[in-house]
Amino acid sequence: MSDQTEKRPEVGPTQCVGPDYRTESQKPVATVSTEIEYDNVITLPQTPQLIALLTMIRDRNTDRADFIFYSNRIIRLLVEEGLNHLPIVEQTVTTPVGRTYAGLQFQGKICGVSIMRAGESMEQGLRDCCRSVRIGKILIQRDEETSMPKLFYDKLPEDIADRWVLLLDPMFATGGSAIMAVDVLKSRGVPEERILFLNLIASPQGIKNFATQFPKLRVVTAFVDQGLDEKNYIIPGLGDFGDRYYTM
Amino acid sequence: MNSGMGLSPIIPDHRDGDDTIAKRAHYSPPWADVSIIGVAGSSGSGKTTLSHAIVNKLNLPWVVIMSMDSFYKPLDPESSKKAFRNEYDFDAPEAIDFDELVSCLRDLKAGKRTQIPNYSFEKHARLENSTVIYSPHVLILEGIFALHDPRVLDLMDMRIYCEADADTCLSRRIIRDVRDRGRDVEGCIKQWFAFVKPNFENYVQPQKNVADIIVPRGIENRVAMSMVTQYIERQLLEKSTRHRAALKSLERGYDSEPLSERVLVLQQTPQLRGMNTIIQDIDTSSEDFVFYFDRLSCLLLELALNNAQFKEHVVETPQGHAYQGLTGKGEVSAVVVLRGGATFEAGLRRIIPDCRTGRVLIQSDMRTGEPELHYLKLPQNINEHDTVLLLDAQMSSGGSALMAVQVLVDHGVPQNRIVFVTYSAGRVGVHRLTKVFPEVTVVVGSMVPDFEERWVEKRYFRC
Numbered sequence: 001m002s003d004q005t006e007k008r009p010e011v012g013p014t015q016c017v018g019p020d021y022r023t024e025s026q027k028p029v030a031t032v033s034t035e036i037e038y039d040n041v042i043t044l045p046q047t048p049q050l051i052a053l054l055t056m057i058r059d060r061n062t063d064r065a066d067f068i069f070y071s072n073r074i075i076r077l078l079v080e081e082g083l084n085h086l087p088i089v090e091q092t093v094t095t096p097v098g099r100t101y102a103g104l105q106f107q108g109k110i111c112g113v114s115i116m117r118a119g120e121s122m123e124q125g126l127r128d129c130c131r132s133v134r135i136g137k138i139l140i141q142r143d144e145e146t147s148m149p150k151l152f153y154d155k156l157p158e159d160i161a162d163r164w165v166l167l168l169d170p171m172f173a174t175g176g177s178a179i180m181a182v183d184v185l186k187s188r189g190v191p192e193e194r195i196l197f198l199n200l201i202a203s204p205q206g207i208k209n210f211a212t213q214f215p216k217l218r219v220v221t222a223f224v225d226q227g228l229d230e231k232n233y234i235i236p237g238l239g240d241f242g243d244r245y246y247t248m
Numbered sequence: 249m250n251s252g253m254g255l256s257p258i259i260p261d262h263r264d265g266d267d268t269i270a271k272r273a274h275y276s277p278p279w280a281d282v283s284i285i286g287v288a289g290s291s292g293s294g295k296t297t298l299s300h301a302i303v304n305k306l307n308l309p310w311v312v313i314m315s316m317d318s319f320y321k322p323l324d325p326e327s328s329k330k331a332f333r334n335e336y337d338f339d340a341p342e343a344i345d346f347d348e349l350v351s352c353l354r355d356l357k358a359g360k361r362t363q364i365p366n367y368s369f370e371k372h373a374r375l376e377n378s379t380v381i382y383s384p385h386v387l388i389l390e391g392i393f394a395l396h397d398p399r400v401l402d403l404m405d406m407r408i409y410c411e412a413d414a415d416t417c418l419s420r421r422i423i424r425d426v427r428d429r430g431r432d433v434e435g436c437i438k439q440w441f442a443f444v445k446p447n448f449e450n451y452v453q454p455q456k457n458v459a460d461i462i463v464p465r466g467i468e469n470r471v472a473m474s475m476v477t478q479y480i481e482r483q484l485l486e487k488s489t490r491h492r493a494a495l496k497s498l499e500r501g502y503d504s505e506p507l508s509e510r511v512l513v514l515q516q517t518p519q520l521r522g523m524n525t526i527i528q529d530i531d532t533s534s535e536d537f538v539f540y541f542d543r544l545s546c547l548l549l550e551l552a553l554n555n556a557q558f559k560e561h562v563v564e565t566p567q568g569h570a571y572q573g574l575t576g577k578g579e580v581s582a583v584v585v586l587r588g589g590a591t592f593e594a595g596l597r598r599i600i601p602d603c604r605t606g607r608v609l610i611q612s613d614m615r616t617g618e619p620e621l622h623y624l625k626l627p628q629n630i631n632e633h634d635t636v637l638l639l640d641a642q643m644s645s646g647g648s649a650l651m652a653v654q655v656l657v658d659h660g661v662p663q664n665r666i667v668f669v670t671y672s673a674g675r676v677g678v679h680r681l682t683k684v685f686p687e688v689t690v691v692v693g694s695m696v697p698d699f700e701e702r703w704v705e706k707r708y709f710r711c
Contacts, residue, residue: 014572019555019689021509028560031572048558048574049550055573059563073550073599080547084519093529096703099696103525104518128598129543229567239566 012226017048030055034224036204038211041219042085044077054201054223058238067244068121071170074200074222075125082166082196082220083129086110108164111157113138115169115181118242122168122198136160138184140177149176154184161189165196170241172199172221173234175206182214192216200241201225203234281487282356283386283480284403288394288455289410290448291339292420295390298410298463298473302388305477312384314352316391320367321345322374331372334435339392339447346397353403356383360658369429382624386480395455406479409459414445495647495680502679511678511690514551520544524694537707538594544693545595545671549637552669552691553599556580556635578634581627585610585652588641591708592669596639603637606630608655610648619647624655631660638668641704643692646677653685663687674698 012034018027032046044050056062056070083106091105111134114120123135136156143150157163165185169178178197185195193216202221205228210219225234238244285302287295299313320343323331330336337343348365355362363378394400395407418440425431456462463472514520526532526540561575583606584590596603609623630636636656643649649668656666664687671693678690 017574018558019510019512021689028558028574029572030560030574047554049553049556052558052561052574052576055561055563055571055575058565058571058573060566061563069601076546077550080519080543083522084517086518088518088522091525093525093531095528096530096707097701099700101525101528103528104521105525106518106522131539233567235567236565236569236571237567244566 015046017046017051032223033221034204034226036207036224038207040211040215040217041202041207041221041224042081043224044081044220044222046223050074050077050222057200057244058236060239064244064248071121071200071241071245072125072128075122075170075198076128078122078198078200078220078222079126079129079166082198083110085196085218085220086164109159109162110164110166111136111160112166112168113156113160113181113185115140115167115177116153117246118170118240119168121241121245122170126166126168134163138181140180149180151180151184156185156188160185163190164194165190167195167197168199169197170200171234171237172197172202172206172219173228174203174232175209178206179209179213182217193218196220201234201237203228281359281491282383283405283483283487284353284357285386285388285406285408285476285480286394286400286404287388287390287408287410288392288396288452288459290412290414290417290452291392291444292417292424293410293412294420295392295394295410298408299388299390301473302476302480305473306386306480311386311388312381313388313390314364314381316344316349316389316394317369318364318367318379319345319349319352319391320374323372328372334431334438335442336372337443337447339439339443341393341396341451344391344393344396346400350397350399350403353387353389353400356381356387357403359383359654382621385484392452393455395458396451401458405483406476407458407460408476409456409462411456411462411464495645495650498646498680498683499676502676505679507675507678508682508686508690510686510688511682511692512551512555513692513695514548516694520547520694534707534710541591541671541704541708542594542598545592546598548669548671548691548693549592549595549599552637552667552689553580553635555667555689555691557665579604579632580635580637581605581630581633582637582639583608583626583630583652583656585638585640585648586623587709588702588705589639591641591671591705592639596637604633608652610651619651621651621655626656626659630656633661634665636661636666638666639670640668641671641708642700642702643668643670643673643677643681644699644701645674646680649677649681650684653681653688657685664689667691671704672696672700674700 012031014029014031016024016027017030030051033043053070053074057067087107088104089107092100092102095101112123112126113136114123116137116139126133134157139153140149141152167181172178182195186192192214195217197217197219200222202224204224207219210217225237227235229235287299289295303311303313327336352362352364361380361382363380365378366375368375395409422433422436425436426433461472461476463469523540523544526536557577558574559577562570562572564570580600581604582596584593586607586609604627606626608621610619610621638652640649653666657663663685667689669691673692674696676698681690
């Protein structure tokens, strides 16, 4: 791009993004999601619009109102993608103009489970797509003595074993608490293959940890970042999602 | 008589080479083919009355009467003083700014909007504000010298000359000037003998020679009136037939050629098909219909926005890392094609809450099936916006989509900045639109059989 004056930082793979009918030179260059080799991970298409939304919420100067608005837009896209993996049956209907439409209908019941507190920020996006959806909650905190994640609280639908679960947590770093959350779900009778883990930004390490432990569980993410720093924060990441959404 | 057929198809003279006629299939919107009717005659001969009578008799939307009085030249201080002393010759062709008139008429013939000056008889000057008008179906130009300038005559489809007895003319003129134009009787009579009468003999009367019809006794002349209106009606019908034939000819190749690469159809994922099943099912409740339509329209608009303009933008995250991202470039605005496009507004507000939104009302004429532009309100400087989303719920024949895009192009929006968004479309419509406007991006929720009647807006608005 001719008006590009800023220095391009080295933060993962870059490519020209934009619709196919534009030539490479017409498309701006941006960092895109890091390639990963596991096929149980679904990354949203790296469209310019998605990159722009992520840019907005990564920017430390974005205020809370914008942070909430733009992260909600991404969350809705994540939920829409997640719902694609539910089981279906064919269903033909008649349209108001008398044409038949060979469509399909979703089978099976769903519920959301948010990992508190940041995961709760994704509930609105889920409700935007699925009205009156049941939403359970799990609170996992780091134990002061062992510095390992510890389950503090959970409240889940009673029939969760019969449901598909959309597990919600926006930042997928090492996956420590998510692994614990999945263990909780499994202990309640939810099979791995009926869990969809929805997050905005994932790290390759977290994805690897998950793929090894839960090979049948599907991860839906908007973007796989480059890696983790020594404190296990995602690089480049976006800071503490819960703080930016709720309190900052 | 000039039938209007001889005029070359009108395409606005372009500022940039983007949408030259050579590059695209030809489509001339119906309003780019305005019929101009000139009504000339002596002052007080009943031109205005006749014009209004024609309008009433035609009983059509989109008929404009343009008075040549608007085109009096602005007066310099010297002439202005004369004018206030009733010594300025307003009844000579020199008093009229024919250049301005010709340029306005040419704009209208080209289907473009134009600005009509406002002339104040009280001040003998042009007012600051001008009147903006869009090209109508029929334009009646009335004025003493409506048939004077050969350039104007060339643009006309029909030329009428009104004839009236001189005494009648003088008395009508006195009444009008005193009542409407703030003059006194003495001044009027002075003007009559100094200017009006000699000018009549020198300039007005000779226009008879170029007239197609000479109408004596004004509106009392019913035979002449019905001749005029019948002629106009026939001409409009011919135009409408031509327009529909032109639309038809754009269909060629729709079933053999692949769709343009600028046609983007929403990926038919299980989720999307599931939503479509609910939306298309006649038995779905209204609550569900609106909920799922709004949800789907968000996805459609997100897809549309990928065709907006972006630029590179490096940001710093709270931990101090740099991220090379993108940010939207320029303004994204929307134009809703009423009524169908309004079904997208809830979705649009979820994605761009403060999106500037223009509106056009295009309706198909019940008799001819030809789309007609009834209402237009666009954001200011829409020509400077980097992306304009043009929203309509359905596209069947593509007639109203073509018309809506043409309206934007006429308002200076380059084709490649327009993203047409629709819930469903048929191949014929999409093919027509992209043939005529190859650089317009078309975003479609799903492809359906051709020529489907509009039902989405009925379901959404429940009437």
